[in-house]
Amino acid sequence: GENVEQHPSTLSVQEGDSAVIKCTYSDSASNYFPWYKQELGKGPQLIIDIRSNVGEKKDQRIAVTLNKTAKHFSLHITETQPEDSAVYFCAASYGNFNKFYFGSGTKLNVKP
Amino acid sequence: ETGVTQSPTHLIKTRGQQVTLRCSSQSGHNTVSWYQQALGQGPQFIFQYYREEENGRGNFPPRFSGLQFPNYSSELNVNALELDDSALYLCASSPTSGRPNEQYFGPGTRLTVT
Numbered sequence: 516g517e518n519v520e521q522h523p524s525t526l527s528v529q530e531g532d533s534a535v536i537k538c539t540y541s542d543s544a545s546n547y548f549p550w551y552k553q554e555l556g557k558g559p560q561l562i563i564d565i566r567s568n569v570g571e572k573k574d575q576r577i578a579v580t581l582n583k584t585a586k587h588f589s590l591h592i593t594e595t596q597p598e599d600s601a602v603y604f605c606a607a608s609y610g611n612f613n614k615f616y617f618g619s620g621t622k623l624n625v626k627p
Numbered sequence: 628e629t630g631v632t633q634s635p636t637h638l639i640k641t642r643g644q645q646v647t648l649r650c651s652s653q654s655g656h657n658t659v660s661w662y663q664q665a666l667g668q669g670p671q672f673i674f675q676y677y678r679e680e681e682n683g684r685g686n687f688p689p690r691f692s693g694l695q696f697p698n699y700s701s702e703l704n705v706n707a708l709e710l711d712d713s714a715l716y717l718c719a720s721s722p723t724s725g726r727p728n729e730q731y732f733g734p735g736t737r738l739t740v741t
Binding site: 519521547549551556557558559560561564604606613614615616617618619620 | 631658660662667668669670671672675683685717719721728729730731732733734735
């Protein structure tokens, strides 16, 4: 099966700085890569996703890049704000149904 | 549009007991997946239901079972509870099956087994 590794496990940045979270996957058949934000006591919230036929996708302060050759994808958050503080998960999926393989999560702390 | 809802919010059970968790899909979504999230870890796929049929299963024993109803709501049943079953159980719905696509998660049910 697929194996997704995520780094770093914790990330602390100053408000206004950028944050980058990286994930690698093992199965070249994976073709869908979502990112989720999970706040304390809540379920994961989809923030952005990318498919394997696209190299980059941007939504306001958030962007995701995908390198299929190297089998890695990254989340970029610019102009971070305290409300960006949460745990972020990457995931990978392939095949005929929605089985997501999640990374182990990155706890992002944005200091005001 | 109503989001994914789950009940109950919290649950405490004793080892060996059985538990049923419930999930209502987001409006218009016919596919439901269940995940187990241990503390400090990413969610682990348990199984998925599409049009009332199990449509894929992760590495969980048969004592984890599920149902999906005609209105696309779903249940997760766990028999013979073990201490390691303590976790956040998440339900996620998506609009279609047949290819990976967006899943929307509910707030989860926190299960504690003592």
